[in-house]
Amino acid sequence: MTQTRRTWWRTGLGVVFTALMLFPVYWMINVSFTRDQDMRKSPPYWFPVHGTLEGYRAVLEQQGPYLATSLVVGLGTVALTLVIAAPAAYSLAKLRPRGGGVLSFVLLIAQMIPGVIMAMGFYAIYLSTGVLNTVPGLIVADSTLAVPFAVLIFTAFMSGIPEELMQAARVDGAGAFRTFWSVVLPVSRNSVITVSLFAFLWAWSDFVFASTLDQGGGHQPITLGIYHYIGNNNQEWNAIMATAVVASIPATVLLVIAQRYVAAGVTAGAVKD
Amino acid sequence: MKHATQTPAPPTAAGRRERAPASRAGGGRRAFARRSGQWAAWAFLAPVVVYLLAFYVYPLYRNVDLSLRNYTVRSFVQGDAPFTGLANYAKVVRDATFGPALWHTVVFTAVSLAFQFTIGLALAVFFTRNFRLSATLRALFLVPWLLPLIVSSSTWSWMLNSESGVVNAALAAVGIDPVNWLTSPDWSLWSVTIANIWIGIPFNLVVLYSGLQAIPSHIHEAAALDGATGWQRFWRVTFPLLRPVSAITLLLGLVYTLKVFDIIWIMTKGGPSDASTTLATWSYRLGFGNLLPSFGPGAAVGNLLIVIALVFGLVYIRVQRRQGAA
Numbered sequence: 001m002t003q004t005r006r007t008w009w010r011t012g013l014g015v016v017f018t019a020l021m022l023f024p025v026y027w028m029i030n031v032s033f034t035r036d037q038d039m040r041k042s043p044p045y046w047f048p049v050h051g052t053l054e055g056y057r058a059v060l061e062q063q064g065p066y067l068a069t070s071l072v073v074g075l076g077t078v079a080l081t082l083v084i085a086a087p088a089a090y091s092l093a094k095l096r097p098r099g100g101g102v103l104s105f106v107l108l109i110a111q112m113i114p115g116v117i118m119a120m121g122f123y124a125i126y127l128s129t130g131v132l133n134t135v136p137g138l139i140v141a142d143s144t145l146a147v148p149f150a151v152l153i154f155t156a157f158m159s160g161i162p163e164e165l166m167q168a169a170r171v172d173g174a175g176a177f178r179t180f181w182s183v184v185l186p187v188s189r190n191s192v193i194t195v196s197l198f199a200f201l202w203a204w205s206d207f208v209f210a211s212t213l214d215q216g217g218g219h220q221p222i223t224l225g226i227y228h229y230i231g232n233n234n235q236e237w238n239a240i241m242a243t244a245v246v247a248s249i250p251a252t253v254l255l256v257i258a259q260r261y262v263a264a265g266v267t268a269g270a271v272k273d
Numbered sequence: 274m275k276h277a278t279q280t281p282a283p284p285t286a287a288g289r290r291e292r293a294p295a296s297r298a299g300g301g302r303r304a305f306a307r308r309s310g311q312w313a314a315w316a317f318l319a320p321v322v323v324y325l326l327a328f329y330v331y332p333l334y335r336n337v338d339l340s341l342r343n344y345t346v347r348s349f350v351q352g353d354a355p356f357t358g359l360a361n362y363a364k365v366v367r368d369a370t371f372g373p374a375l376w377h378t379v380v381f382t383a384v385s386l387a388f389q390f391t392i393g394l395a396l397a398v399f400f401t402r403n404f405r406l407s408a409t410l411r412a413l414f415l416v417p418w419l420l421p422l423i424v425s426s427s428t429w430s431w432m433l434n435s436e437s438g439v440v441n442a443a444l445a446a447v448g449i450d451p452v453n454w455l456t457s458p459d460w461s462l463w464s465v466t467i468a469n470i471w472i473g474i475p476f477n478l479v480v481l482y483s484g485l486q487a488i489p490s491h492i493h494e495a496a497a498l499d500g501a502t503g504w505q506r507f508w509r510v511t512f513p514l515l516r517p518v519s520a521i522t523l524l525l526g527l528v529y530t531l532k533v534f535d536i537i538w539i540m541t542k543g544g545p546s547d548a549s550t551t552l553a554t555w556s557y558r559l560g561f562g563n564l565l566p567s568f569g570p571g572a573a574v575g576n577l578l579i580v581i582a583l584v585f586g587l588v589y590i591r592v593q594r595r596q597g598a599a
Contacts, residue, residue, distance in 0.1 A: 010404035017396065018410045024471065025416055027439055028428040043442040088321035097314035103322070105590070110329050112586035114532040116557050117575035120568065121332025123560070124339060127350065144328050151321060176313040205421035207535045212561050223423045227539070230427055237431055244424040251419035259412045262419070 028248075032056070032241035039237055055242030063243055066225035069135065070204050073221055074250075076139035077203035078196045081146045085195065086188075089154030090180045094166060104155070107148040118144060119212040126213055133217035141209040146199035157191035158184060194261040197254050204250050222247045333579075339572035349568060361573040368570075370547055370555055378551040381466050381537075382530045388470045390523060393477025394515075398507065400478070401485050411482070418475035426539035429468040430455065433540075455541050458548035465537045465549050472536070473529075477522055484518030485511070517596050524589035531582045552578045 031039075032055045033048035092100045122141050123132070131137035161184060169179040185192070207223040214220055226247060229240045255262060340361050348354035365371060400411050417425060432439050433454035441451040454464040488511065496510045534553040537543060543550035543558060550558075552574055560571030 007404040010399075010402060011406050014399070014404065014407060014410045017399070018413050021414055021471075021474070022416060024425065024428050024432060025420070027432055028424070031431060040437045042437065043446065044437070044439055084320050084324050087317040091314045091317035095310060095314035095317065097318055098311060100314075100318075103318065106325065108590055109583065109586060110325065112528045112532075112582050113329070113333070114534070114553055114575070114578055114582060116532070116534045116553050117336055117572075117579055118329075118332055120339065120556070120560050120572055120575055121334070121336040124335040124349070124568070125332060140328060147321070147324065176310075176317070180317070201419065205423070207421070207423050207539070208557075212557075215561075223421060226423050226427060230430070230539070240427060241431070244427055248420050248424050251416070251421070255412065255415060255419060259415075262415060 025248075028241050028244055032238055032245050034238050036236065036238065039235070052238065055236070055238030055240075056246075058236070058239035059242045059246055062239075063222065063225050063246065066220055066222040067246065069219040070221040070223070070247075072135060072219075073138050073142060074200040074203045076135070077142045077146060078199045080139060080143045081150050081195065081199040082192065084143070084147055085150035085154055086185065086192070087180065089151050089158055090184050092151070092155045093158035094161070094184070095176065104152070107151050110144075110148040115145070115208040119208050122209070123212055133214055135217075135219050138209060138214050138217075138221070139203070141213055142203040142206050143199070145202045145206065146195070150195040150199065153195055154188065154191055157188055161187055190261065193258065197258055197261055201251060201254060204247075336572050336575060339568050340570075340576050342569060344568045346566065349566075354569075357569075361569040362577075365570050365573045365577070370550060373547055374550045374552050374555045374574075377462055377549060378531065378553075380462065381469070381533070381549075381551055382527060384466050385469045385473060385530050386523060386526050389473035389477045389526060390481075390519070392470070393474050393522075394481050394519075396474070396478045397481040397485055398511070400482055411478070414478055415475045417472050422472070422535035423539055425472055426468060426536045429464075429471075429536075430540050433464050456545055458545050461541045461545060461549040465540050468540060469530070469533055469536050473526060476529075477526065480522045481515070481518060484515050484522075487518075488514050517592075520592050521589070521596070524585060524592060527585050528582055528589060531578065531585070552581075 030046070030048055033051040033053070034045065035050050035052045035054065038045055038050060088103075091097055092104060097103075118141070122137075126132040126137050131140075165183060165187070166179060169183045174182065204221075205223065206221070207227070210221050210224050211227065214224065222243070226240065226243050229236075229243060341356060341358060342348075342354040343357045343360070344354045396414070400407055431437075433441075435441065435451060435453045435456060438454070440454065445451065452460055454460050492510060492514070493506060496506045501509065532553060533551070534557060537549055537551060537554045538557060541549045542562070543554040556571050556574035556578060558571075559567050559574060
């Protein structure tokens with residue numbers, strides 16, 4: 001009896017904490033439904049009492065191409081990241097290359113380089129090679145956010161694949177490539193999902209590379225769509241917030257369908273146990 | 274969560290230990306197999322090595338090159354800028370923005386870390402008690418961390434708007450005068466710091482929570498039997514046992530926070546009059562923020578930032594390695 005009353009008290013407190021934490025998210029949604037004439041009202045409406053879909057209509061009319069570009073960039077980044085990272089991790093985890101430790105160290109360091117600085121180097125290269133303002137250029141730059149992380153996650157996971165499984169494949173006459181393709185990759189499905197989720201999310205959310213390497217591009221991602229909005233019409237905050245809500249959909253979907261992979265990704269980079 | 278991070282560890286160590294003697298005992302044929310094994314191993318590594326050279330090393334090299342030359346827009350396209358050695362660095366360090374930018378970077382990073390860590394730890398301790406909905410609520414806490422930074426930054430911009438922001442409306446309700454969060458030089462650095470703390474809490478919560486889960490529960494039970502109160506148990510038992518995870522969390526947070534650019538740029542552009550400029554936003558503004566870019570100085574600031582980040586990055590790796598060995 002006391003036990004249950006106690007847990008309910010904790011649940012109540014937990015709900016309050018969560019509500020406080022998520023208030024900005026709620027406010028974004030609330031503003032996205034607010035009419036223009038109520039936008040500067042003081043005090044503001046705490047709920048969308050005169051809710052309008054004006055903002056979302058603006059998103060549908062104006063932001064479609066941006067969203068499509070972000071989707072392409074996100075999927076391209078996932079593909080490139082998997083192709084580069086999975087074989088490397090297989091080698092580091094199972095084939096014991098000489099110098100593998102140094103490579104892992106380099107990957108750890110690579111994760112720490114600020115994106116702003118990478119952007120400047122990429123800008124110089126892209127300008128002289130004509131890749132500036134192109135979608136493939138943006139995909140390559142965005143993949144640098146994910147590749148080192150992906151190799152480290154994959155390596156941690158693949159190290160755990162039992163040696164007996166590898167030996168069984170070898171006895172059956174499978175070479176290194178066949179073992180990788182038919183044994184290691186299928187077993188690593190969970191880590192493939194984790195890596196894909198994060199690579200997509202980081203590419204989708206990227207602003208630094210988009211604003212430097214694609215600012216004059218014909219196909220721009222949604223982060224630039226929002227940025228132009230903020231710059232151009234400071235008044236239509238319902239449209240800005242509606243775009244922000246739409247841009248948050250992938251993050252929300254990922255959290256709902258793949259919560260345990262997300263938590264795994266957050267901890268995997270930091271805690272080694 | 275535990276499945277992906279923790280279970281793989283034991284088999285690795287065991288597997289390595291079993292195999293090591295076998296390969297050492299091998300004769301000529303084994304040595305050949307090992308050499309061809311090395312070829313296969315490096316064949317799988319080749320893509321990532323080429324990738325790192327092309328998309329990490331080369332951009333960083335170009336960045337260093339930028340910082341050592343006197344670039345104009347024309348010579349940037351033609352690539353014939355004169356070599357000027359460390360002139361850009363000297364110029365940048367003597368610039369009136371350098372001192373404030375460095376100081377703002379320190380304040381932004383230190384205050385962010387202190388609050389993210391403290392709040393994250395308090396929440397992690399709170400969530401270790403099992404109660405109804407605890408897993409769901411903990412998952413919801415991840416939302417701020419997953420949102421695109423431009424989404425959270427523009428939301429905070431509007432919430433902190435001087436005339437129409439909800440924060441000032443709430444302050445007015447309790448009789449406090451409105452604050453010019455983003456437009457006053459006294460407040461803009463605090464505003465971007467608050468937004469950054471909000472974004473960083475989930476990371477601290479999740480990592481510290483998993484650290485707390487790893488502490489065996491019988492230690493707490495023993496302390497409770499010895500008559501320790503909840504508060505004593507936390508400071509005398511939990512906190513010391515959590516120190517390795519805390520160190521990792523703080524160092525990783527430090528490296529992340531030094532890089533923060535989006536939040537500040539979107540909320541204040543480093544302004545007003547450089548009041549919230551950090552090294553990261555200053556570097557961006559020099560390179561991309563003006564109609565007439567000054568790539569050389571921008572790259573110089575960026576390289577200084579890399580050096581600072583790498584110093585702490587190496588400390589982090591050292592701490593992590595030592596914990597891995599222990």
